[in-house]
Amino acid sequence: NAGVTQTPKFQVLKTGQSMTLQCAQDMNHNSMYWYRQDPGMGLRLIYYSASEGTTDKGEVPNGYNVSRLNKREFSLRLESAAPSQTSVYFCASTQDRGLWGTEAFFGQGTRLTVV
Amino acid sequence: RKEVEQDPGPFNVPEGATVAFNCTYSNSASQSFFWYRQDCRKEPKLLMSVYSSGNEDGRFTAQLNRASQYISLLIRDSKLSDSATYLCVVNIYSGNTPLVFGKGTRLSVIA
Numbered sequence: 152n153a154g155v156t157q158t159p160k161f162q163v164l165k166t167g168q169s170m171t172l173q174c175a176q177d178m179n180h181n182s183m184y185w186y187r188q189d190p191g192m193g194l195r196l197i198y199y200s201a202s203e204g205t206t207d208k209g210e211v212p213n214g215y216n217v218s219r220l221n222k223r224e225f226s227l228r229l230e231s232a233a234p235s236q237t238s239v240y241f242c243a244s245t246q247d248r249g250l251w252g253t254e255a256f257f258g259q260g261t262r263l264t265v266v
Numbered sequence: 267r268k269e270v271e272q273d274p275g276p277f278n279v280p281e282g283a284t285v286a287f288n289c290t291y292s293n294s295a296s297q298s299f300f301w302y303r304q305d306c307r308k309e310p311k312l313l314m315s316v317y318s319s320g321n322e323d324g325r326f327t328a329q330l331n332r333a334s335q336y337i338s339l340l341i342r343d344s345k346l347s348d349s350a351t352y353l354c355v356v357n358i359y360s361g362n363t364p365l366v367f368g369k370g371t372r373l374s375v376i377a
Contacts (some may be wrong), residue, residue, distance in 0.1 A: 186367075260309055
């Protein structure tokens with residue numbers, strides 16, 4: 152049972168390069184998210200998708216774009232990487248658990264360094 | 267004011283100690299509450315949900331005080347394996363809306 156799968160796990164980019172982080176979940180969840188985590192800042196939401204075909208900005212969307220390709224896949228694109236985007240990126244998905252709320256399942260993370 | 271605030275930590279405690287973490291949230295419409303655990307260089311994972319009546323799972327007890335907008339996590343008889351960062355998480359609705367994470371409190375249990 153794979154859960155949430157992110158690729159790649161590590162990446163080094165030069166300033167100005169572009170790349171796409173891939174995320175796929177096999178739990179038939181409706182909602183998917185991209186977070187970044189920096190020391191002392193906690194997890195910050197970049198973009199989320201409440202359902203297939205919809206995307207919304209989170210707290211820190213600048214410099215990123217997303218695509219909800221289908222129910223399973225949600226990709227994050229950096230068009231022109233900057234050193235400030237050096238971070239650990241987590242993809243997550245949720246399925247409402249009714250009265251008790253929503254549990255999030257995370258991918259293993261992508262450690263991105265922009266030099 | 268941040269939406270979710272936690273004790274800054276780090277907490278360094280000996281094995282067997284009892285330790286408590288606190289968390290406050292600013293949005294009174296918040297309905298779902300959780301504690302997540304994150305090990306070093308790993309992804310966060312759900313530790314336990316927090317119910318209005320309070321709930322216990324082995325050595326872990328979570329409490330919710332809606333009037334004070336306050337959540338707590340108590341760990342009894344700390345183990346070395348409890349060393350991790352504990353994240354307080356709040357959701358405004360029970361549907362598929364973004365979860366808001368606290369910055370986390372780091373716990374180190376020392377032999």
